[in-house]
Amino acid sequence: MTSATPTLTTPHAGPAPLLRRILLQGRYETLTMIRNGEQLILAVIMPLLALVGLTVTPLLDGLGGNRVDIATPGILALCAMSTAFTGQGIATGFDRRYGVLRFLSTTPLGRIGLIAGKILAVLAVLVLQVLVVGGVAALLGWQPRPEGWLPGLGLLVLGAAAFTALGLLVAGTVRPEATLAITNLLWILLGALGGIVVPAERLPVLAQNIVHFLPSGALGQSLRDAFLHGSVSLPYVLVLLLWTIVPGAAAVRWFKWN
Amino acid sequence: MRSPESPVLTIDGLIKDVGPLASLDGKMLRVVSGLSMFAERGQITALLGANGAGKTTTLECAQGLQKRTGGRIELLGQDPDTAGASLRSRVGVMLQDGGLPPSARPIPLLRHIAGMYQSPLPLDGLVERLGIDTFSRTGVRRLSGGQKQRLSLAAALIGNPEVLFLDEPSAGLDPQSRQIVFELIAELRDAGMGIILTTHLMDDAQRLADYVYIIDAGRNVAEGTVADLLSHGHEAMDGVTERTLFFDAPAGLDIAAAIGDDLTITETRAGSYSVAGTLTPQHLAKLTAWWAGKGIMPASLRLEARSLEDVFLDISGRDIR
Incomplete structure (x- = not known):
């Protein structure tokens, strides 16, 4: 068999172009994410259950809008947290354990391409989530302000960036089992009490003062501002930016590849 | 000692400290201290040493996976710490723990990795040669040790590298896989590839290596061809065979x-x-x-x-x- 024996062409043909490598990795990671049943539950099923739950119960009554209009932006924020923080964090943690990160960084993909591919996969899954959750919400009567879409989608991307940075920080510094525990626990805590699904004004006073400074609260509140009122609140944007830059820098500094 | 003719890898006085978190006593730990070696094109160069001798660390410094503390490394004429995708495309790496995602299936995984190269090897030939076609429908998680090693080797070779690093290539290999893997490695050497492998098994070195560096506690302790080490090396020590x-x-x-x-x-x-x-x-x-x-x-x-x-x-x- 000669086909496995290299002909050692000189010069070597080299790597595929950077953009193609990143797109390939993005597609590969996206398919891996949506084929993973547990991740699918966290990314789509739970948010949909929460959406329907908030729409059929009086939990959100008296907040100056119909239930589905108040609920949906928070559910979209929950989706960003599911995919970017919990899903991607756990996947990266186990990839690190199994040496996948180290192996891929020896291929032409490299560390930069690997991270770019992960970000791309988070964005691709987020698009699917927005389509599914937005579609179901529309069936339930969701009527977002049209001018809210542009800032809303921008905030979702920014929120996903913040949660990706946080997810990578956790995945790169502790054991994968701990990553699993931490990201799942925070998903529940922040989802329920972090100002994502339940608006801050429905939380205890003490929590209200804190959630505005959390990535969950900032994303949930700002998405409600965007889709309910068509407005953008700059302080929340700043909070999300800070949650992107600080954990991002920390991840760059402390991320352990093996 | 020999002098290099057309080295693919030159390591000169490599020093690598780890810690303080990685070591037990909270101090920096020197895992490689002044190691030197080189590897030729068309040869199999083995780093032989006990577990913990610093073989994997040396390899990972050469692959750019770990930053060295001191010394000089040239891989295909470039510094692996600063080199980019073009160097990585010419170097194949088989890690000790495989580095394959457990949820992946062999063929899509190899096809994905092949996509990272401008001109990868034909997938079919490699798959058949390493017997991957016999387990192509099994997820990585369920593969035997030997199957995983063969898939890792395929992943390292798919980009048609000029230099191949193999960290403990015979770990977990059943006799049949060992035969397949060793034959292919020897053939690749004959085709002109520069191959660097680590092993703690004398058998592997004796069977495969053209040149052996014996490493202990992060230092060179002996080197030579297998024949050298068996005869002259011993005579040089106490004058008898x-x-x-x-x-x-x-x-x-x-x-x-x-x-x-x-x-x-x-x-x-x-x-x-x-x-x-x-x-x-x-x-x-x-x-x-x-x-x-x-x-x-x-x-x-x-x-x-x-x-x-x-x-x-x-x-x-x-x-x-």
Whole structure:
């Protein structure tokens, strides 16, 4: 068999172009994410259950809008947290354990391409989530302000960036089992009490003062501002930016590849 | 010592400290201290050493996976710490733990990795050659050790590299996989690839390597071809070449009477003899003549040189560490 024996062409043909490598990795990671049943539950099923739950119960009554209009932006924020923080964090943690990160960084993909591919996969899954959750919400009567879409989608991307940075920080510094525990626990805590699904004004006073400074609260509140009122609140944007830059820098500094 | 002709890898005085978090006592730990080596195109160069000798760390510094503390590394003429995708495309790496995602299936995974290269090897040939087609529908998580190693090797080769790093390539290999893998590695060497492998198994080094570096505690302790290490290396140490002759013959023979008493003669059990020491052709002639005179035909006869294992243990000590 000669086909496995290299002909050692000189010069070597080299790597595929950077953009193609990143797109390939993005597609590969996206398919891996949506084929993973547990991740699918966290990314789509739970948010949909929460959406329907908030729409059929009086939990959100008296907040100056119909239930589905108040609920949906928070559910979209929950989706960003599911995919970017919990899903991607756990996947990266186990990839690190199994040496996948180290192996891929020896291929032409490299560390930069690997991270770019992960970000791309988070964005691709987020698009699917927005389509599914937005579609179901529309069936339930969701009527977002049209001018809210542009800032809303921008905030979702920014929120996903913040949660990706946080997810990578956790995945790169502790054991994968701990990553699993931490990201799942925070998903529940922040989802329920972090100002994502339940608006801050429905939380205890003490929590209200804190959630505005959390990535969950900032994303949930700002998405409600965007889709309910068509407005953008700059302080929340700043909070999300800070949650992107600080954990991002920390991840760059402390991320352990093996 | 040899001098490089067309080295694919040159390591000069490599130093690598880890810690303080990674070491037990909270101090920096020097895992590689001043190691030097080079690897030629068209040769298999082996780093041989016990677990913890610094083999994997050395390899990972050469691959750009770990940043070195000091020393110089040139891989295909470039510094792996600063080189980019073009260098990585010319270098294939098989890690000790495989580095394959457990949820992946072999063929889509190889196809994905092949996409990272401008001109990868044809997938079908590689898959057939390494017998991956026999388990192509099984997820990585369910593969046997040997199957995983073969898939890892395919992943390292798919980009048609000029240099191939293999960290403990025979770990977990069943005899059949070992045969397949070793044959392919030898063939790739003959095709001109520069291959660098680590192993703690003397057998591997003895069977595969053109040149061996014996490493202990992050330092070079000996180097040479396998033949060098087996003969000259030993002579250089204490001036003798020791061999042992084993044979089975009638019990109670006075062997010393036949060949003299300068050798260690033992009858390990009745009729089983070993004669150890600096055996010469004269010893053998005397012994066989003596047998001929007495009409003795031994039931078995075996002469053993030192194995690479003896050399290794002599050099790096017989202590368990």
